[in-house]
Structures are given as structure tokens and as C-alpha cells.
Amino acid sequence: MELWYTEVQTDNVKFSMRVKETLFTKKSEFQQIDILDTYDFGKVLVIDGWTMITEKDEFIYHEMITHVPLTVNTNIKNVLVIGAGDGGTVRELLRFPSIEHIDMVELDEEVVLASEKFLPFTSCKLRDPKVKLYFQDGIKFVEGLENKYDLIIVDSTDPIGPGEGLFTLDFYKNCYKALTENGILVNQGESPYYDMNKKEMQRANKKLKEIFPICEVYQYMIPTYPSGHWFFGFASKTLHPVTDYNEEYYKSLNLEDQYYNEEIHKAAFALPNYVKNLLKE
Amino acid sequence: MELWYTEVQTDNVKFSMRVKETLFTKKSEFQQIDILDTYDFGKVLVIDGWTMITEKDEFIYHEMITHVPLTVNTNIKNVLVIGAGDGGTVRELLRFPSIEHIDMVELDEEVVLASEKFLPFTSCKLRDPKVKLYFQDGIKFVEGLENKYDLIIVDSTDPIGPGEGLFTLDFYKNCYKALTENGILVNQGESPYYDMNKKEMQRANKKLKEIFPICEVYQYMIPTYPSGHWFFGFASKTLHPVTDYNEEYYKSLNLEDQYYNEEIHKAAFALPNYVKNLLKE
Numbered sequence: 204m205e206l207w208y209t210e211v212q213t214d215n216v217k218f219s220m221r222v223k224e225t226l227f228t229k230k231s232e233f234q235q236i237d238i239l240d241t242y243d244f245g246k247v248l249v250i251d252g253w254t255m256i257t258e259k260d261e262f263i264y265h266e267m268i269t270h271v272p273l274t275v276n277t278n279i280k281n282v283l284v285i286g287a288g289d290g291g292t293v294r295e296l297l298r299f300p301s302i303e304h305i306d307m308v309e310l311d312e313e314v315v316l317a318s319e320k321f322l323p324f325t326s327c328k329l330r331d332p333k334v335k336l337y338f339q340d341g342i343k344f345v346e347g348l349e350n351k352y353d354l355i356i357v358d359s360t361d362p363i364g365p366g367e368g369l370f371t372l373d374f375y376k377n378c379y380k381a382l383t384e385n386g387i388l389v390n391q392g393e394s395p396y397y398d399m400n401k402k403e404m405q406r407a408n409k410k411l412k413e414i415f416p417i418c419e420v421y422q423y424m425i426p427t428y429p430s431g432h433w434f435f436g437f438a439s440k441t442l443h444p445v446t447d448y449n450e451e452y453y454k455s456l457n458l459e460d461q462y463y464n465e466e467i468h469k470a471a472f473a474l475p476n477y478v479k480n481l482l483k484e
Numbered sequence: 485m486e487l488w489y490t491e492v493q494t495d496n497v498k499f500s501m502r503v504k505e506t507l508f509t510k511k512s513e514f515q516q517i518d519i520l521d522t523y524d525f526g527k528v529l530v531i532d533g534w535t536m537i538t539e540k541d542e543f544i545y546h547e548m549i550t551h552v553p554l555t556v557n558t559n560i561k562n563v564l565v566i567g568a569g570d571g572g573t574v575r576e577l578l579r580f581p582s583i584e585h586i587d588m589v590e591l592d593e594e595v596v597l598a599s600e601k602f603l604p605f606t607s608c609k610l611r612d613p614k615v616k617l618y619f620q621d622g623i624k625f626v627e628g629l630e631n632k633y634d635l636i637i638v639d640s641t642d643p644i645g646p647g648e649g650l651f652t653l654d655f656y657k658n659c660y661k662a663l664t665e666n667g668i669l670v671n672q673g674e675s676p677y678y679d680m681n682k683k684e685m686q687r688a689n690k691k692l693k694e695i696f697p698i699c700e701v702y703q704y705m706i707p708t709y710p711s712g713h714w715f716f717g718f719a720s721k722t723l724h725p726v727t728d729y730n731e732e733y734y735k736s737l738n739l740e741d742q743y744y745n746e747e748i749h750k751a752a753f754a755l756p757n758y759v760k761n762l763l764k765e
Contacts, residue, residue, distance in 0.1 A: 213524055215523035216501055216524050217498075219498040221495070242495070243496040243497050260677075263756070397524070424703070424705055424756070426677050426711035426712055429707075431711060431712020432707060461757050462756040462757055462758060463756075464756070464757055466754035466755070469751070470752075473745075475544070475705070475742075475748055476741055476742050476745055477742050477743060
């Protein structure tokens with residue numbers, strides 16, 4: 204028997220990976236969680252039928268969601284992470300010496316428990332003393348906070364299901380207030396290629412622009428997400444992701460990354476014309 | 485009934501597009517040629533089961549294979565194109581005023597005939613007076629030529645089947661001789677993500693480095709190729725693709741491209757660490 208996991212990327216596009224075995228499957232209070240062992244991608248976390256991370260290329264996602272803000276504001280001490288139950292974002296954050304404390308707010312404890320059991324390569328730092336885990340709604344968590352975090356990372360699923368509220372104007376306003384003066388918001392920014400993702404990317408970017416004086420998107424190439432060409436939003440009160448980039452600081456850390464480097468940082472903000480045009484519409 | 489075309493990208497990975505109808509199917513002397521009309525990607529040319537171009541994203545491939553060399557050497561007059569039967573490369577070349585003559589050598593006339601019938605968006609310029617079509621083997625075509633072309637574009641299929649000879653040391657040596665002093669060779673350079681493509685990319689790059697003093701690779705993000713992260717090789721006798729890039733020249737042309745722009749040109753040479761390391765091995 205051959206076992207295949209198929210992600211239905213649009214009504215007319217499917218991406219399939221051959222599976223060695225299903226390691227975990229559970230319907231939690233919030234969503235369907237599956238962890239698969241695959242031939243080409245190693246362990247894969249799937250939520251509600253969508254690929255969240257694969258062992259083969261999660262490094263691309265996690266380096267890019269963290270290294271870009273942490274080399275623009277080199278004095279980030281307090282971080283709020285929303286989502287990111289697999290732990291990869293926290294693992295990367297803790298490689299930076301400036302980090303003093305991380306509040307991680309994940310709606311679904313089951314994602315963390317399953318990741319700790321089956322995905323040690325991402326979950327390895329979730330119980331670090333610098334990390335405090337909250338299993339609650341990130342949308343409510345940021346309400347009423349002021350001047351508290353130097354960085355907020357919204358490492359969410361797509362804006363369907365539980366992740367939807369993380370793409371609203373009110374949520375972004377609360378993030379703005381919760382950030383310090385040189386604070387940065389990085390959010391999972393969707394993709395410009397397929398129609399549905401394209402609209403979500405555009406909408407999220409428009410909302411952020413209403414609130415933050417500096418608002419850019421940056422790209423990374425991750426083969427296991429639909430289209431392979433995916434984006435993060437970078438929104439900030441004062442710092443620009445390219446002109447305020449501190450290349451020397453990054454070099455001094457000797458991080459030996461697998462994807463990120465100084466050229467990639469700048470190149471990530473060089474957008475193809477069709478993406479630029481989409482964001483101007 | 486639902487009709488799906490599935491590209492078997494590796495033994496363990498499949499990419500599928502929903503098909504409206506098959507427009508053309510023929511086994512030529514050299515290969516199996518299919519043209520499909522699909523829901524999300526428009527018309528799609530498939531050779532031996534591999535996606536060659538789709539109407540939705542061929543602009544990415546064709547702008548990147550041509551605009552990069554033509555803005556580095558701004559005096560490219562004579563061009564040799566090998567492969568490229570769909571016509572997209574010729575269409576893009578002819579947008580540059582420096583071009584005086586293009587010899588296009590395509591092994592399989594059936595690809596050109598089918599493209600002219602079903603893919604007018606790429607084949608539209610194949611009968612332009614500046615273009616001379618040869619239906620023969622590109623490998624033999626370049627043998628013995630000297631100082632003839634300012635640019636050679638190897639727009640080939642993968643190094644399996646008829647395309648194999650276009651990835652050999654002898655072929656690259658003949659290209660070197662056939663190029664003028666400021667000549668540039670651009671070749672379809674595979675991808676660093678899946679094992680098979682990775683090895684081919686590495687091999688081709690090593691061979692080119694033995695012959696050309698300047699030898700770089702550059703990336704583009706094309707969702708319908710395996711992994712979505714694909715490369716061209718840039719090899720030249722004298723000109724460097726970034727330091728000799730003539731941004732002002734490009735701006736003066738007002739090409740209104742869909743993918744390529746000045747930032748993309750430079751960013752295309754900013755490689756992720758895992759790609760850099762692969763090319764150092």
C-alpha cells in the first residue's frame with residue numbers, strides 16, 4: 204500500500220507527499236491535528252488539512268520570521284509570540300543574546316504537546332526558562348496592553364478558522380499599543396500567487412498600513428507552502444527593515460544559518476512587479 | 485468527471501492541476517508533447533510528463549532568462565537560443581532594441597508547430613524577420629563556431645532524455661568559443677531543493693566554472709516548477725552580472741515588466757546559505 208497526504212491548495216491544485224506513517228492524529232477542541240512521517244520531507248505537522256511545517260524546510264520559515272526583526276532592532280528584549288505551537292519560532296528567537304523574555308500564546312495546548320512528543324527539532328526550547336507559555340486566545344491576550352513588547356510575532360495559521368481574528372484591524376491596533384517605541388510586528392503574510400491567498404495578503408497589508416507608519420512585506424522561498432513563494436509582513440513605529448538593518452551586528456553573532464544571510468535580508472524586500480502592483484491596488 | 489494532470493516531481497512528491505481539456509497530444513520523434521487547458525494555470529505545455537510552461541507564470545521564466553544578460557551587456561546583437569520551442573524566450577529578446585538577429589535551434593519542430601497553434605502568448609514572435617529557426621540538434625549546431633554570438637541561451641528541458649547533451653563539458657566549451665569577447669551564456673540551471681535536481685544543478689555549475697572566468701547562478705520564484713525555487717546559470721568571459729549591471733539602461737527602456745525590475749536583478753543573486761553551501765561542495 205502507498206500512503207499519500209494531499210494538500211488541496213486550491214479547488215484546482217493539489218500537492219501530495221508520500222507518507223511512511225501517521226505518527227499522531229487528534230481532533231482537539233479547536234482543530235484537526237496530524238503529524239506524519241514522510242519520505243521526502245521528514246516529519247510534517249498538518250492542521251485542518253494544511254501543511255504547517257516540515258522537518259526539511261521549517262528552517263526557512265523560522266529563520267526568516269525571527270532574524271529579520273532581530274537584526275533591525277538589535278535591542279529586542281521582550282517578545283510576544285502568538286501561535287507557533289510547534290516551537291520553531293521560540294527556538295530561533297533564543298539564539299539571539301538580546302532576548303530576555305518570551306511570552307508565547309498558543310490557543311491550542313494539544314499542538315504544543317504533540318510537537319513536544321514528535322517534533323523535537325522545533326519544540327526543543329519551549330520549556331526554556333526565558334519562555335512563558337500561555338494556552339489562550341492571542342487576540343484577547345493583547346487587549347489593553349501598553350508599551351510592553353519590543354517584538355510581536357504573529358505566527359498564525361491562515362485566516363480561516365481559529366486564525367481569522369489575527370488578521371483584523373482591531374487586533375493590529377492592539378498590537379501597536381502593546382509595542383514599545385522601537386517595536387516591530389511581524390506577521391504571517393500569505394502569498395500573492397493563488398487568488399485566495401492573494402486577497403488575504405492584500406487585505407492584511409492594507410490594514411497594517413492604516414496603523415503603522417512603516418509597513419513592508421518580505422518574501423521567502425519555501426517549497427512546501429502553496430506556490431513556494433510566501434511572505435511576512437513587517438510593521439513598525441520607527442525602524443525601517445532595510446535602511447535600519449544592522450549587518451555588522453548580525454555578522455558579529457556568527458549564527459551559521461541555513462537560509463538567512465545579509466544579502467538574503469535585503470533581497471527579501473525586493474519584490475517582483477506583480478507583487479508590488481498587487482500591494483498598490 | 486474530473487480530469488487532473490499530475491507531475492510526479494520525485495518518487496515521493498506529486499503536483500496536480502485540474503484540467504479543462506487536452507488540446508494537443510502527440511508522440512514526436514523525440515518526446516511526448518501535451519498541451520492542456522487548466523483551471524488555475526491556463527494553457528500548459530507538458531513534455532515527457534514534465535511541465536515546461538504555464539500561461540499563468542511563464543512570464544517569470546522568460547523575463548528572467550533574458551532580461552538579466554541583456555542589461556549586463558547592453559550591446560547584445562546576435563543571439564543563439566537553444567531549445568525554447570514555445571517561443572517565450574524569443575518574444576522577450578525582441579523587446580530589447582539592441583537585438584539584430586536570433587538563431588533559434590530547436591530539436592523538435594513539433595513543439596514549435598504545437599506552440600504556434602495553441603500557445604500564441606509565447607509563440608507570437610517566432611516568425612519575426614529577426615529570427616531564423618533551425619530544427620536540429622543544438623549540441624552539433626555550436627560545434628566549430630567562433631566569436632559569433634553575444635549571448636547564448638540554453639533554454640533546455642532537464643538533463644534527462646534529449647536535453648542531456650546540453651549539460652556536458654564539451655558543449656559548454658563549444659559555447660565558450662562561439663561567444664564574442666563580452667559574450668554571456670545563460671542556461672537552465674535546475675533547483676537546489678530535491679535531491680535529483682540538486683545534483684544536476686551542482687554538476688552543471690562545476691562544469692561551467694572550469695571554463696568561464698565569471699560564473700554565477702541566479703534564482704527566480706516560479707510556482708509551477710518543482711519546489712518553486714529555480715535557477716539560471718550566468719557564465720561570461722568578462723562581465724559580472726551584478727557589478728556590470730546597467731540599471732540606467734534598463735530604466736531607459738520602460739519595459740513595464742511583470743516580474744523583473746532593478747531590485748529583482750540584484751536580489752536574484754542573493755542566495756540562501758544552503759544553496760551557497762551546495763555550490764561550494
